Amino acid sequence: MAPPTPLNATPHLLQFLRTLHSQSLTQEAKLDWPSLPEKCTDAFDDIMRDKFVALDQDKCELVYHILRSINATTVVEAGTSFGVSTIYLALAVAENARREASASVKGRVIATEKEPSKASEAQKNWERAGAEIEGIIDLRLGDLRETLAKDLGVVDFLLLDIWAPLAEPTLKLVQPHLRPGAVIMVDNTxxxxxxxxxxxxxxxxxxxxxxxxxxxxxxxLDMIVYQGRP
Ligand SMILES: C[S@@+](CC[C@H](N)C(=O)[O-])C[C@H]1O[C@@H](n2cnc3c(N)ncnc32)[C@H](O)[C@@H]1O
Incomplete structure (x- = not known):
């Protein structure tokens, strides 16, 4: 029997997500990681431009579960690619916002991608994911060291699924906006x-x-908790 999913989503959307993960894994299986150019170089980015490199499904499900448990309504995603993990973030945030007593709470997922072609694929995937996540995602196109420099609000959760050398500068940029108890997840640690x-x-x-x-x-997969200033 298939293990239960924490996601509150239609069977159609669950199937769509499985398809996206499977496409990502098929691409990754063909990559010879040790022989790839160094990360954050043009040569590396050229190879990655048509690759999903999506966060694994079980990790995405855990992230969704954590977002629901900490009632996150403002989330930052460092590294969006074709927008697979973003769908999980947006589903959780939409569900949290729906359950808020105050109708003024609108969920927001701030997504970041520097490659225009990847951002455009992400938007197509979000459209296909359906109305559930409509209006939740604020996609910022460009280098996240610039696009995350303003208008973050109070951040409940940060997903660091970005080339590793960018993880520390990104955390430092978002850190002043984290609320006590905010969670940061980092892949491949x-x-x-x-x-x-x-x-x-x-x-x-x-x-x-x-x-x-x-x-x-x-x-x-690292789970980091921000405890707030002493
Ligand atoms: C590991 S992938 C993200 C995968 C995505 N989280 C998912 O699960 O579908 C990392 C992405 O970060 C993007 N990226 C790399 N450097 C960036 C930068 N300086 N600013 C914004 N995005 C960047 C890459 O183009 C790549 O698509």
Missing amino acids: IKAASTYEALFAHVDAPESPFRRVTLPYEGG
Whole structure:
């Protein structure tokens, strides 16, 4: 029997998500990761321009579950690609906003992508995902070090699914906007540990307002909690 999904979504949308994950995994299986150019170079970006590199389905489901449990209504996604994980974020935020007593609470997922062609594919996927996520996603096209520099509001959750060297600058940019209890998830923290040195040094520093745990998902998935200023 298939394990239960935490998602409150139609069978049609669940099937669509499975299809997107499967397309992503098929592409990734053909990539020879060790021989790829260094991340954050034009050569690397050229190869990745038509790749999903979507967050794995089980990780997306966990992220959805956490968003529901912390009642997140403002979420930042660092690295959107074709928008697969964004659909999970938007579904959770929409559900949280629906359950809010105050009708003035509107959920928001701030998505970020620097490649115009990927952003355009993401928008098509969101349209196909359906009305449930309509009006939730604020897509910011361009380098996230610029696009996340303004209008974030109070952030409940940050997904760091971005090339590893950008993880630490992104967290530092969003940090002043995090509410106490905000959660940050980071992918591939065991497999790509050496490229996360700056992020870990920042999060694990003495007197840091963060606490983190590495979850035993494929390649490692870190869950960081922002405790607020002492
Ligand atoms: C791992 S993928 C994101 C996958 C996505 N979260 C998903 O699960 O479908 C990382 C994405 O970040 C984008 N990216 C890389 N550098 C960026 C930057 N400086 N600003 C914005 N996006 C960037 C890449 O083009 C790539 O599509």
